[in-house]
Amino acid sequence: MAAIDAVARAKEIRELIRVHKRWDALFAILGLLAMMVGILTLVALFTEMVVDGLPRLNAEFFTNFPSRRAGQAGILSAWVGSILVMIVTASFAVPIGIAGAIYLEEYAKKNWFTDIIEINISNLAGVPSIVYGLLALGLFVYTFGFGQSILSAGLTLALLILPIVIVATREALRSIPQHIREAAYGCGASRWQVVHDHLLPYSTPGILTGVIIGMARAIGETAPIITIGALTFIAFLPPVPFAGDPPAGLFDWLTSPFTVMPIQIFNWTSRPDPAFHQNAAAASLVLVVMTLGMNALAIWLRYRLRKNIKW
Numbered sequence: 001m002a003a004i005d006a007v008a009r010a011k012e013i014r015e016l017i018r019v020h021k022r023w024d025a026l027f028a029i030l031g032l033l034a035m036m037v038g039i040l041t042l043v044a045l046f047t048e049m050v051v052d053g054l055p056r057l058n059a060e061f062f063t064n065f066p067s068r069r070a071g072q073a074g075i076l077s078a079w080v081g082s083i084l085v086m087i088v089t090a091s092f093a094v095p096i097g098i099a100g101a102i103y104l105e106e107y108a109k110k111n112w113f114t115d116i117i118e119i120n121i122s123n124l125a126g127v128p129s130i131v132y133g134l135l136a137l138g139l140f141v142y143t144f145g146f147g148q149s150i151l152s153a154g155l156t157l158a159l160l161i162l163p164i165v166i167v168a169t170r171e172a173l174r175s176i177p178q179h180i181r182e183a184a185y186g187c188g189a190s191r192w193q194v195v196h197d198h199l200l201p202y203s204t205p206g207i208l209t210g211v212i213i214g215m216a217r218a219i220g221e222t223a224p225i226i227t228i229g230a231l232t233f234i235a236f237l238p239p240v241p242f243a244g245d246p247p248a249g250l251f252d253w254l255t256s257p258f259t260v261m262p263i264q265i266f267n268w269t270s271r272p273d274p275a276f277h278q279n280a281a282a283a284s285l286v287l288v289v290m291t292l293g294m295n296a297l298a299i300w301l302r303y304r305l306r307k308n309i310k311w
Helices: 002-056 059-063 076-107 112-124 129-143 150-174 178-186 191-219 223-227 261-269 274-307
Strands: none
Touching: 002 274, 059 076, 076 112, 076 150, 076 191, 076 261, 076 274, 112 150, 129 150, 129 223, 150 191, 150 223, 178 191, 191 274, 223 261, 261 274
């Protein structure tokens, strides 16, 4: 009887395994179909954008200012403004984010105060971007008096990506084996020497990846930039330092009015003329290439730097 029960039990187990394998296969098929819906939609949209916008890409498109005539309109002020805003964003978000992450991970004591800070940082990463725009409008534009300028836009986007930089830096620091810290302390190194000479070099790939991904998000944001008053039509560039009559100051461009690529695309798509829609498709293609390029740079830097790391 015991042998018969064992055989029956084995058959039940095999049948149960077959049923579970069928469910696993069904779930894999459903997951693949769901993924293909997203991928095919993205491919269709990107293909349409390339077909519409690629014929419009030429040298004049990058060197001309926006115009009321679609054939003469370009993105010079938009891509220059995007680059300048990204410079301001990186100048504030990167050092503050990395310093804050180092403090929380290596210096701060684990108590209720740091727990509150960590919870707030995690929550800020999920706050809609328009909220940052409203905050910047009241804080940078009116309270600090920066106006509707490149500085206000850069600080707004810096606040937007700051949680991303902090979280990415902390994860990169946590990935370093504890024995590296213990060995450095055992050799008499101070806490700052451990951070500066060991932790930062080893965590650089992860930090750079987080920074570039954050910048790639910031370059495509529209809502906070519109909120603080970016211009939808601008036919001049910010002042070049030490140029003009009288010569512009070194940082006069920070207070200049501006526009960025998403705003220029929004302006063109809101017009009824199909020729402006073609311009918008071309500008969107440029923005997508810029974003993909930044993500590709993050992958390449992570690969190159990790090859040189020896634990």
